Amino acid sequence: MATKTATTATTAAERELRVAEAIHSGEMEGLSVTAAGRQDAQEYVAGRINSDELVSRTRARYDLD
Template identity: 70%
Template sequence: MATSTSTATTATQRAQRVSEAIHSGEMEGLTVTPAGRADADEYIAGHIDSDELVARARARYGLD
């Protein structure tokens, strides 16, 4: 039987990753801005991928 691997994630998995990232930041004293949360929501919904999510955050803070 052949098996395949997929790197696709479900909305539930993406939501869990975002929740963990937010929690990690909060443990360090950081907060997520409304713009950052909007980007995260787009990622969770599957409208953007993780590369785009990171690119937006880096651009927002001048880290490009």
């Protein structure tokens, strides 16, 4: 039997809000987002990559894989 996974489609506006909230949260903790990180976030907002890819790129950038 095949296993189905639920996916939730998001709009660009929802993705943009999520990115803004994540950046703000990090800034509240004293962190900053690099230019490369912001570029990846824009790829996510535009829908060219999904959230899993965004996390994967970030983890790879900081050698967390």
